[in-house]
Amino acid sequence: MKILVCITHVPDTTSKISFTDNNTKFDKTGVQYIIGPYDDYALARAVELKESLGGSITVLNVGEAETEPTLRKALAIGADDAVRINAFPTDALFVAKQIAHVAKDGSYDLILMGRESIDFNGGQVHSMVGELMGLPSVSPVMVLDIDGNTAKIQREIEGGKEHMELELPFVAGCQEPIAEWKIPNMRGIMSARSKPMNVMDPVSDETGTSVEVYEMPPEKGAVKLIDPDNLDELVDLLKNEAKVL
Amino acid sequence: MAALVFVEIEEGEVKKSSLEAVSYAAAVQEGPTAIVFGAINDGEMDKIGAAGAAKVLHVTDDQLAAPNIMAYASAIAEAMSKEGSDLLVLAKSSLGDPVSARVAIKTGASLATNVVDLPDTSDGFKVKCSIYTGKAFAITALSGEKKILGLKKNAISVKEDAGSPAVEEFAPAHVEADFKVKVTERAKATGEILLPEAELVVSGGRGLKGPENWGMIEELAKTIGAATGCSKPVSDMDWRPHHEHVGQTGIKVSPSLYIAVGISGAIQHLAGVNSSKYILVINKDEEAPFFKAADYGVVGDAFEVVPKLTEAIKKAQ
Ligand SMILES: Cc1cc2nc3c(=O)[nH]c(=O)nc-3n(C[C@H](O)[C@H](O)[C@H](O)COP(=O)(O)OP(=O)(O)OC[C@H]3O[C@@H](n4cnc5c(N)ncnc54)[C@H](O)[C@@H]3O)c2cc1C
Numbered sequence: 001m002k003i004l005v006c007i008t009h010v011p012d013t014t015s016k017i018s019f020t021d022n023n024t025k026f027d028k029t030g031v032q033y034i035i036g037p038y039d040d041y042a043l044a045r046a047v048e049l050k051e052s053l054g055g056s057i058t059v060l061n062v063g064e065a066e067t068e069p070t071l072r073k074a075l076a077i078g079a080d081d082a083v084r085i086n087a088f089p090t091d092a093l094f095v096a097k098q099i100a101h102v103a104k105d106g107s108y109d110l111i112l113m114g115r116e117s118i119d120f121n122g123g124q125v126h127s128m129v130g131e132l133m134g135l136p137s138v139s140p141v142m143v144l145d146i147d148g149n150t151a152k153i154q155r156e157i158e159g160g161k162e163h164m165e166l167e168l169p170f171v172a173g174c175q176e177p178i179a180e181w182k183i184p185n186m187r188g189i190m191s192a193r194s195k196p197m198n199v200m201d202p203v204s205d206e207t208g209t210s211v212e213v214y215e216m217p218p219e220k221g222a223v224k225l226i227d228p229d230n231l232d233e234l235v236d237l238l239k240n241e242a243k244v245l
Numbered sequence: 246m247a248a249l250v251f252v253e254i255e256e257g258e259v260k261k262s263s264l265e266a267v268s269y270a271a272a273v274q275e276g277p278t279a280i281v282f283g284a285i286n287d288g289e290m291d292k293i294g295a296a297g298a299a300k301v302l303h304v305t306d307d308q309l310a311a312p313n314i315m316a317y318a319s320a321i322a323e324a325m326s327k328e329g330s331d332l333l334v335l336a337k338s339s340l341g342d343p344v345s346a347r348v349a350i351k352t353g354a355s356l357a358t359n360v361v362d363l364p365d366t367s368d369g370f371k372v373k374c375s376i377y378t379g380k381a382f383a384i385t386a387l388s389g390e391k392k393i394l395g396l397k398k399n400a401i402s403v404k405e406d407a408g409s410p411a412v413e414e415f416a417p418a419h420v421e422a423d424f425k426v427k428v429t430e431r432a433k434a435t436g437e438i439l440l441p442e443a444e445l446v447v448s449g450g451r452g453l454k455g456p457e458n459w460g461m462i463e464e465l466a467k468t469i470g471a472a473t474g475c476s477k478p479v480s481d482m483d484w485r486p487h488h489e490h491v492g493q494t495g496i497k498v499s500p501s502l503y504i505a506v507g508i509s510g511a512i513q514h515l516a517g518v519n520s521s522k523y524i525l526v527i528n529k530d531e532e533a534p535f536f537k538a539a540d541y542g543v544v545g546d547a548f549e550v551v552p553k554l555t556e557a558i559k560k561a562q
C-alpha cells in the first residue's frame with residue numbers, strides 16, 4: 001500500500017490572527033506552526049494502515065523552506081519520505097496542480113488529505129486533485145477501512161452520514177474520528193533526521209484567485225449581563241433589540 | 246454575466262442556503278438560471294423563482310436523483326456550457342464544496358469559497374471571503390473569465406418577491422466513470438432542524454454534566470425552533486452525535502442567535518460560532534472566556550436558568 005499524505009503548515013489553533021504591511025501579509029510574529037489538525041488525522045490513519053497492511057507513506061507539502069520542520073514532524077510520526085514543492089501555496093488550484101503532478105508520477109494507492117486547511121478553510125484541494133487525476137474524491141471521511149482493493153468509507157453529511165464503497169485509488173479528505181492523533185516518540189524524532197526530504201520546483205504557476213487585502217471582523221461590544229432572576233428582560237432584549245426571537 | 250445556481254433539494258424541499266444562493270446570483274445578474282436534481286415538492290419551484298431565478302433546469306434522470314458528486318459536477322459543467330454561464334453560485338455544503346471544486350477544474354473557472362458578500366466589480370471581480378475559521382476576511386480577486394462562488398450560509402438574505410420560473414427538463418450526458426462511488430446507506434436525522442442551516446442554535450457543553458441532562462436543551466430548542474449543537478468534549482464522550490459538534494474541528498454555524506450553555510468558550514469552539522449575529526452565553530462562571538465573545542450573558546446555574554428561560558419565552562409567545 002503506497003500512501004501519499006498532503007499536509008499543510010498552519011498557525012496553531014490558538015493563534016491570534018493579525019496582518020502587517022497595510023493588511024496585505026499575515027503577521028507571523030509569535031505564531032506557532034503545526035501540521036493542519038485535519039491533515040494530522042489523515043497522517044494518523046495512514047500510519048495505522050501502513051502498520052496493518054504494510055507499504056510506505058510519502059508526505060507532501062507545497063510551501064517555502066520554513067515548512068520543513070512541519071514535514072520533519074510528519075516523518076517523526078511515521079512517514080517514510082517527504083516531498084516539498086518549493087513555492088508559496090497561492091491558492092487551491094495552484095496547490096492541486098502540484099499535488100496531482102507528484103501523485104501521477106508516484107502511482108499511489110491512496111491519497112489522503114485533511115477535510116480543509118484551517119487558514120483558508122477551502123475544502124477544495126482534494127476534489128480538485130481528484131478531478132485533475134480522474135479519480136473519485138471523498139470528504140469529510142470519518143471512517144476509512146480497506147479490504148483488498150476496496151474501501152469502505154463513512155462520510156459526514158449535514159445531520160448524518162453516508163456509507164460508501166469504492167475501489168482504490170482515490171482521494172480522501174479526513175476528519176475525526178478516523179484515527180487518534182499520533183505524537184512522535186524519541187525513536188521517531190531521531191529517525192526522521194535521516195529520512196529523505198525531496199525539494200522540487202513547481203510544475204505550473206497557474207492560479208485562479210489572489211488575495212488583495214485582509215480585513216479583521218469588527219470588534220464585539222461589551223456583553224450585556226442579565227440577572228438570572230430577570231429573564232423576562234432577556235426575552236425582551238432578544239425579541240425587540242436583537243430581533244432574533 | 247449569465248449566472249447558473251446549483252440548488253440543493255432535501256426531502257423534496259429546496260434548502261434555504263440554496264435560496265440564498267439564488268438571491269445572491271439574482272443580485273449580481275437579473276434572472277439567473279437554476280439547476281436542480283431529483284424529485285421536488287409542489288410549490289418549491291416557485292420558491293426558486295421568488296428568490297429571483299427566471300428559469301430552472303430540472304434533471305429528472307433517476308440515476309441522478311440521489312446526490313452523486315462526480316455526476317452532478319459533470320451535469321453542471323454541461324449546463325454551464327449549454328447556457329453560456331460565466332458565473333456559478335452555490336451554497337457551501339458537503340455536496341456543494343466538492344461539486345464546485347470539480348466544476349472549477351472541468352470549466353477552467355476561478356473558484357472562491359466562504360463568500361460572505363456581493364462582489365465588487367468596480368475594478369475586476371472581487372469578493373469578501375471568510376478565512377482563518379471566521380477570525381478574518383480576505384478580499385479575493387478572481388482572475389478567470391468564468392467564476393464560481395461558494396457562499397457561506399446566512400450571509401445573504403433570501404428574496405421572496407420575484408416571479409414564477411420557466412421549468413425546463415435537462416437530460417445531461419451520462420459519464421460511466423462518474424458512478425465509481427457506491428453509496429450503500431444514507432443515515433440522516435429526519436425532521437430535525439439541520440445545524441449548519443439553522444437560524445437559531447442552542448448548544449450545550451461539558452457544564453451540563455451528562456447526556457441525561459439534555460432534555461432542557463432540547464426543550465429550549467423546540468420552544469424557539471432551534472437546532473441543537475454541542476462542544477467537542479461532549480461529542481467525544483458520545484453524549485451527543487458527532488454531527489452536532491461545533492467549532493474549529495466541527496460544524497461552523499452562522500445563525501442569527503447562538504445560545505451557549507455550560508460551554509467555556511475555548512478559542513477552538515469560538516472559531517465555529519464567530520459568524521453568529523448574536524451570542525447568548527449562560528455559564529455559572531463569570532470569568533468564562535465565552536462572555537468576552539457574547540452579546541448577552543447570564544451568570545448562573547444552567548440547571549436553573551435554562552428551564553426558567555424556556556418558561557419566560559413561552560409566556561412571551
Ligand atoms: C486542535 C484542537 C481543536 C479543537 N476543536 C474544538 C472544536 O471544534 N469545538 C470545541 O468545542 N472544542 C474544540 N477543542 C477543545 C477546546 O479547546 C475545549 O477543550 C472545549 O471547547 C471545551 O468544551 P466545554 O466548554 O464544553 O468544556 P469546559 O471547558 O470543561 O467548560 C465547561 C463550562 O461549563 C461551565 N459550567 C459548569 N457547570 C455549570 C452549570 N451548572 N451551569 C452553567 N455553566 C456551568 C463551566 O464554568 C465551564 O465554563 C479543540 C481543541 C484542540 C486542541
Ligand SMILES: Nc1ncnc2c1ncn2[C@@H]1O[C@H](COP(=O)(O)O)[C@@H](O)[C@H]1O
Nearest residue numbers: 006062089113114116117122123124125
Ligand atoms: N500547501 C499545501 N500543501 C500540501 N497539501 C495541502 C496544501 N494546501 C492544502 N493541502 C491539502 O488539501 C486539504 C484541503 O485544503 P483546502 O482545500 O485548502 O481546505 C488540506 O487539508 C491538505 O491535506
